[in-house]
Amino acid sequence: MTAQKQVLIVGAGPVGLTLAMELARHGVRPRIIDQAAARTDKSKALVVWSRTLELLQAAGLADRFLDAGLRVGEARIFAGSRKLVGMPLGLIDSAFNFGLLLPQSETERLLEEHLTQRGVTVERSVALAGLRQEADAVISSLVQAGGREERFAASWLVGCDGAHSTTRHALGLAFAGETEDSDWILGDVRIDQGQAGEPVLTRSALNIFWHAEGVLIFFPLGEDRYRVAADVGPARGEGRRPDPSLKELQGVMDRRGPGRWRATDPSWLSSFRINERQVDHYRIGRVFLAGDAAHIHSPAGGQGMNTGMQDAFNLAWKLALVCRGQAADGLLLASYERERRPVAATVIRAATLGTRLATIRQPLGRILRDTLVPLVSGLPPVQHGFANRLAETAIAYRDSLLTGTTPNENRAGGLARPGSRAPDVRLEAAPGEPDTLYGRLAAGHFLAVGKAAPATQARERFEARFGAVCHTCSALGETGALTLVRPDGYVAVVAAPGDWKTLDDHLLRILGRVS
Ligand SMILES: Cc1cc2nc3c(=O)[nH]c(=O)nc-3n(C[C@H](O)[C@H](O)[C@H](O)COP(=O)(O)OP(=O)(O)OC[C@H]3O[C@@H](n4cnc5c(N)ncnc54)[C@H](O)[C@@H]3O)c2cc1C
Structure with missing residues (x-):
């Protein structure tokens, strides 16, 4: 061995x-x-979403992703040439407020x-x-x-x-879970949108077409290339469907898209079925x-x-x-x-x-969907919630074993509720030190964030005990409450100004022991 x-x-x-x-x-x-x-x-x-990009930033890799990828700022849904939904991704609460296509x-x-x-x-x-x-x-x-x-x-x-x-x-x-009964096809192809009018497909948006026959989706891949995907009805048999031909993909585009777009030069044609399992x-x-x-x-x-x-x-x-x-x-x-x-x-x-x-096919269901979805999706809170769920910036670990329960009166002034992702606040920094919270997370430690305060005995004890795994830092313009931020940027616990004992107890509970 x-x-x-x-x-x-x-x-x-x-x-x-x-x-x-x-x-x-x-x-x-x-x-x-x-x-x-x-x-x-x-x-x-x-698609590489915003929260993944934030975590890649701490890993020192976000810039290389940004250089290589294509930014999209909107997800759009059409029925024929009628635009039903325009979901702005600029509403994502992140410096990376877009989807990165790579x-x-x-x-x-x-x-x-x-x-x-x-x-x-x-x-x-x-x-x-x-x-x-x-x-x-x-x-x-x-x-x-x-x-x-x-x-x-x-x-x-x-x-x-x-x-x-x-x-x-x-x-x-x-x-455990299910296999959906529809077959899907996809193709990475060049799309010629013809000369007439403004091109519907752009490099800066995800485009989805709802149709009586099913859905047709276009993801930009750069220049005039797109990933085209569509459901093609109930699967026959157990095995994977044969890969589609370019002609078959073109047929689906002709029937479900708004115009006579021509797909050429395929670099990948494939089929798949959707599983939902965990x-x-x-x-x-x-x-x-x-x-x-x-x-x-x-x-x-x-x-x-x-x-x-x-x-x-x-x-x-x-x-x-x-x-x-x-x-x-x-x-x-x-x-x-x-x-x-x-x-x-x-x-x-x-x-x-x-x-x-x-993929609703029943006529009444489609009428309801095509009427209600534009109304609901136009509401600002819906747009904001949708964009942040998609971007995974809304993820919070409220019920985690690592999330402290903080008395209400101590929450005020903390960076965020325990379990939430911490915002990228500005920090006091020595020359050469990163001056943002996310920049400081690159070192891979917990961060105890408070306000520059006189070095109390409790703080010195905390730093002596946890210095190898937790760095203390001071946020600019904060009220003074203490926030313990995990190495992956989520808030573990919030404590009242000067209450280093709460941070001490909490970190000890998380770690179990410190060597
Ligand atoms: C058409 C399509 C479109 C998609 N679009 C998106 C999208 O836009 N955004 C998104 O987030 N996700 C998307 N996904 C899903 C995404 O591709 C997967 O979620 C992702 O690849 C999962 O990564 P993974 O590393 O877990 O697994 P995989 O990518 O499957 O990697 C597993 C690796 O393990 C290796 N392996 C397997 N068995 C063994 C073994 N016994 N010993 C050693 N090595 C082994 C394999 O060779 C493979 O390299 C899409 C998937 C498909 C098919």
């Missing part, structure tokens, strides 16, 4: 790569394997390049075949391309091995699941990869604290499932609803 390493990551898709990159940033070098000989060359997940192949390239710079290499053509758990290790059976077998012991194993996860099967976990548990013993291995759903909303990458961001700092011996295997690791499972459950419900709404 090879020597024990701390974390084995199975799968180097976007989720496994994010986890590896984040563990490395937090000082833990994982081993990461993938059964495929090479990265995907398919565009699959196209093929998944590019997302994986950027993540892997960054990982390599951090000194971790993906081992390709290495498959997990099975695993067994012991009291202090997970023993996995790995198979190399030539068939050579290896037994590998790790302290922790994270299955990021996608929808058909070997890890999930080895744990005996059911993937596991009951994200952790069994020393094994975790993340990404598509734990939850899959309709691509409506473009949140599958984003939700999976955020699983990885959530787990990485917790696992790193435990691996580094700075926290116990207690509340911290238990909080991963408690926080992330409800997030994916909500995404699954919303994506299912969005898909069903878009």
Whole structure:
């Protein structure tokens, strides 16, 4: 058996790569394997949403994503050439108030390049075949391309091995849920919109066409290229439908779109069926699941990869604290499932609803939908809520084991309610130090944010005790209440000005012990 390493990551898709990159940033070098000989060359997940970009910013990678991607500022829904809905993405409460369109192949390239710079290499053509758990290790059976077998012991194993996860099967976990009965087709193609009038499709918007026959969606890919996707009616048989021809895709566009657009030069034509499934548990013993291995759903909303990458961001700092011996295997690791499972459950419900709404075929249902949706979606609070749910900036961990209950009178002046994502406030900074909260999170620590105050004994005690995992900083223009912000930017607890004991008790409870 090879020597024990701390974390084995199975799968180097976007989720496994994010986890590896984040563990490395937090000082833990994982081993990461993938059964495929090479990265995907398919565009699959196209949208990188705002919250993912914020987390990538802390990882030092957002600028490279922004340089490579295309920003879209609106999601539009049409019936024929009539515009029913224009949902402005500028309402997202983030510096990244847009959707970033980037093929998944590019997302994986950027993540892997960054990982390599951090000194971790993906081992390709290495498959997990099975695993067994012991009291202090997970023993996995790995198979190399030539068939050579290896037994590998790790302290922790994270299955990021996608929808058909070997890890999930080895744990005996059911993937409960449904398969939708419609077949879908997609094509990455060049679109010629003809000469007449203003082009309907633009590079700066997502365009959805509702039609009696089904839905037709266009995601811009850059220049005059688009991802076209459409449902094509009830599936026949159990297996995957054959990939569509360009002619078939063109036929759907002709019937459901507003004009005679011509699709040419396909780089990918494929078909898929939609599954809505989730596991009951994200952790069994020393094994975790993340990404598509734990939850899959309709691509409506473009949140599958984003939700999976955020699983990885959530787990990485917790696992790193435990691996580094700075926290116990207690509340911290238990909080991963408690926080992330409800997030994916909500995404699954919303994506299912969005898909069903878009594919209503009964005439009365369509009349109601086409009348009510424009009315409701025009209301400012609805627009704001929708944009932030899509962008995943509305995620909060209110019921988390790590979220403190703060008496009402102490909340005033805290950066945000416990469980919420902290805003990116300005901080007092020494020369060379980042002067924003998100900038300061790049160091990977908890932040105790208050107002510059006389150094009290309680504060000095807190800093002496937790200095290795928590930095204190002063927010400009705040009232003085103390806010403990987690390394992933969510508020853990809020305390009254000078009440360092509340922060002390809370951090001790989260960590279990500090070495
Ligand atoms: C057409 C389409 C459009 C989509 N659009 C969007 C979108 O716009 N936005 C969005 O957020 N999501 C979207 N998604 C979903 C997105 O592609 C997935 O959610 C995402 O790929 C999940 O990432 P993952 O890393 O969990 O799994 P995967 O990407 O499936 O990666 C799993 C990896 O594990 C490896 N592996 C599997 N088994 C083993 C084993 N036994 N041993 C070793 N390695 C193994 C595989 O080779 C693979 O590299 C879309 C999906 C499709 C199909």
